[in-house]
Amino acid sequence: MKRLFVFGLLLLLASSNAGASGDGILARLDETMQSSSREVVQQMTLINAKGQERTRQIQMWSSRGETDRMLVRFLAPADVAGTGLLSVGDDMWLYLPALGRVRRIAGHAKKGSFMGTDLSYEDMEELGRTGFAAGYRSELIRTEKESYLLRLTPRGQDRGYRHLEMQVCRERFLPLRIEYYAPDGSLAKVLTTMAFTEVQGRPTAGKLVMEDVVKGSKTILEQLKVDFEPDIDDDIFSTRYLERGR
Amino acid sequence: MLALSRFITRRPLAILITVLSLTILFALGARKVTMTTDIRDFFPRDHPEVKAYDAIADAFGGTEYIMVATEGEDVFQQESLALIQSLTERLAAIPGVDRVRSLTNVEEVKGTAWGIELSLLLDALPQDEEEAARLRRRVLEDDFYAGSVVSRDGRLSLLALELDPQENAVEVAAKVLEAIDEDGVYATGTPVLNSLLAKSMKEDLIRLIPLVVLLIALVLYLYFHNLWGVLLPFLTVIISTIWTLGAMGLSGRQMTPLNSVMPVILITLGNAYGIHILSRFDDEASRGQRDRAVEQTLLAVGRAVLMAGTTTIAGFLSNCTSSIVQMREFGFFTAFGIAVALGISLIFIPAVLSCVQVPSKEASRESGALPNILRRVARLTAASPGKVIIVTLLAAGILALGAPRLTTNSNLFSFFDYDTEPRMAYELVKKSFSGSESLELVVEGDILEPKVLRSIESLQDELEATGLTGKPISIVDVLKRVNMALNDGDPAYKAIPASRELAAQYLLLLEMSDPDFLTRFITVDYSQARIQAMVKDTSPAGLANLFAQVDALTADHRGKIATTGMVKLLDALAAMIIRGQITSLILGLIAVFLLVRWLTDSWEGSLLSTLLIALSTAATFGFMGWMGIALDMVTVLISSIGIGVGVDYSVHLYSGYQEARTKGKEPADAVTAAICQRGKAIIGNAAAVIGGFLIFLFSSFPPLRYFGSLVSFTMFFAASLSLTLLPALIAAGHRMRPRTEETDQQTNC
Secondary structure, three states, X not given: OHHHHHHHHXXXXXXXXXXXXXXXXXXXXXXXXXXXXXXXXXXXXEEOOOOOEEEEEEEEEEEOOOOOEEEEEXXXXXXXXXXXXXXXXXXXXXXXXXXXXXXXXXXXXXOOEOOOOOOEHHHHHHHOOOOOOOOEEEEEEEEOOOEEEEEEXXXXXXXXXXXXXXXXXXXXXXXXXXXXXXXXXXXXXXXEEEEEEEEOOEXXXXXXXXXXXXXXXXXXXXXXXXXXXXXXOHHHHOHHHHHOOO | OHHHHHHHHHOHHHHHHHHHXXXXXXXXXXXXXXXXXXXXXXXXXXXXXXXXXXXXXXXXXXXXXXXXXXXXXXXXXXXXXXXXXXXHHHHHOOOOEEEEEXXXXXXXXXXXXXXXXXEEOOOOXXXXXXXXXXXXXXXXXXXXXXXXOEOOOOOEEEEEEEEOOOOOHHHHHHHHHHHOOOOOEEEEOHHHHHHHHHHHHHHHHHHHHHHHHHHHHHHHHHHXXXXXXXXXXXXXHHHHXXXXXXXXXXOOOEEOOOHHHHHHHHHXXXXXXXXXXXXXXXXXXXXXXHHHHHHHHHHHHXXXXXXXXHHHHHHHHHHHHXXXXXXXXXXXXXXXXXXHXXXXXXXXXXXXXXXXXXXXXXXXXXXXXXXXHHHHHHHHHHHOHHHHHHHHHHHHHHHHOOHHHOOEOOOHHHHOOOOOHHHHHHHHHHHHXXXXXXXXXXXXXXXXXXXXXXXHHHHHHHHHHOOOEOOOEOHHHHHHHHHHHOOOOOHHHOOOOOOHHHHHHHHHHHHHHOOOHHHHOEOXXXXXXXXXXXXXXXXXXXXXXXXXXXXXXXXXXXXXXXXXXXXXXXXXXXXXXXXXXXXXXXXXXXXXXXXXXXXXXXXXXXXXXXXXXXXXXXXXXXXXXXXXXXXXXXXXXXXXXXXXXXXXXXXXXXXXXXXXXXOOOOHHHHHHHHHHHHHXXXXXXXXXXXXXXXXXXXXXXXXXXXXHHHHHHHHHHHXXXXXXXXXXXHHHHHHHOOOOOOXXXXXXX
């Protein structure tokens, strides 16, 4: 009887632990945020260290499949409206309406900043298409009343960070705050999310703020429209559509 | 004076203790004094030029550069490139260095992943000769790089370090200088020179002060032939120097290139008052009235000493009207130091004299060469004042004629000799590249409009056509490159984008690649663009010419165009130097005139003294003009010193004349007596001052050397005139007046 009790206790402990393991939480988080295709209209506000602001609006279609495809088109300000980028697998095309033609661009620079924001291309991908679990092992540090605190360590060497500290909302399984630590262990960037809503039954953050602690700059991303799993016409991911501009 | 002398003789000990304890207090304060050589500290904070300069730093980032040049056989050899790369990384890591632009990290506009990318011109170091040769061709054929990051002959490379405007550029420069220890690597630019200047000036002072102390001691010993005669005047200057530095430290002021000459000035000038007191004390004591000698001394020369001191103070205070901050502080604190020296001489020295049995000299002073010369001068002056007047006025007049040739120089480079390393580095960068100082033009308007872009382009072309700057760089050059890159590198497209939209789309691509790249060219709202050009000739004449042409060019262009940059500050400083000089000169003369009038109670005395010193100053400026010596941040001080100190000689002579007159001598006899009695003290005083200032000849800075010689020149001239022209004028003046009785003009001393 006593042995049974101990066994039962262990079972209980194990099951509660499994329910809230770091990797498990991360998997649920990815599940909440990922989608095989998506359409987003986003307002990007770039604030530099001096406090000067610049605002742009983009519309973005993406689709995961055999080949990842994405189309980004600028909506505002007026003088850049229609500017577009198309990526299909490793191929990229650029369209500048004022130049009037599509240009194929070689190579793929995933290390750089995403559209000049404080988010890197990879930061952006993790928050949307690829998720975190593929690239990181997760360890639960603490469970708080409303959130979990995770420590994410890269699985491979190719990530630009030493580790991430992520605060995950227990109710919605969305990141509330992510601290990105540089290879030397210093804090590099901080992402905070807010304005939570439900879109198509899925919880989502309406606003993301990424702060570059080193440079002192800040990017605010506001989701003006989010559509999960939209029915995207394959024609959208074509140079012909890219060239149509607006 | 009587009350003062009574007070001193009654409580000498209390005075000694008070002075010594105050000295200890100020000595503690003196340890807080630091040194600044930042040119912006020369301006009042709200000066429009400084505001314009800060505004551009605010909008576009730093405009202050440190230039590091590497020299070798061939920049494109792997070894040289590796050095440049290592320097680039090392220097960029220094706190306060915002950006380093060098051959190994200069960006090139390329069409890549997210549109166009700003990628490194040099992806990897060339592996063989052939690759090196290819790189060499590519870089040297491109006027974006040739003459800016690499010299056109390919032997030198330049690393431009853009400094964080928030940081102290001089301190950053010191760190940069520490970080480069390779042969064939040089650093230059205003911050570097400032930093070296601060360091070398300290070294210079440490060398000069003992020298001047030694020399003054020697002069004092030759004059008094006893230890007390050396010790007391000395103590005076040491106390006054400590008090002054202490006052600066306690009020949070800093040493500058300008007031670094102050200790030497105080040591040199401050002892004069003591000399006069001691000299008279010797006289009084040797007449056998030892116990009353202190009182008698003060009664006899106290007034003259006070006069000499107050005029000197007035001379230095006249700098307080200057719009140059450092000049005002220099004027104020030097005046303070002189006031202290004066007070010590009038109170402390007599107090010591009444406490201690100071041995006085034997009364055998009337023989020797000096009194003989003075007697001859006195005789000549009394006999033929007309001739003396004509000869001296002629000499002064010829010298003064050089005054219109006077130039100004606010360039820090002139502080270094041609054969010193900072100067060589400056000349090297000037010769092989455009220069190390930038001219900044800020154009306001709807920048992306082709019309505005074309206007900027033509302004740049016109600026380059003047031949006074290197190739100007602006957002126009960036847009032209992008245009070419997105048109398959076709040089025909190296032109301004045809529409506002195209320009905006190009900039969008650049921002997507590197959000910070554009900040040095254009503001975030595209309402202001910056044109930057390196200035070839930063001499005052070169800058004056440049700004005249720039003003003409910008006037032709529509829209608001502001001009700034370190060179503009230098140019403004030159103008301020001249204006300040004129005001302080006039004020100084007026102050001296009134003071002498008040102290001698004679219109004649004050008029003649002021006339004499005006003449000496004019002669000095003329001398500078003839010799091609420029008025700069240091030599600008000569007129205030000249007026304040130079007038002392006339005042001494005139008060000697007055003393003789009150003793009942006729004017002509009184003149002779004044020359004989006061001549020795005047010559001794002038010799000490001249000797002290000549010590600056041992300085490592040309402006300080000029300064020393010029002040010496003024002193020599002023002292000579006070012994010749002044008595001659007095004598001539009285000759012209009707006299009641003939007197013997050949009175002996």
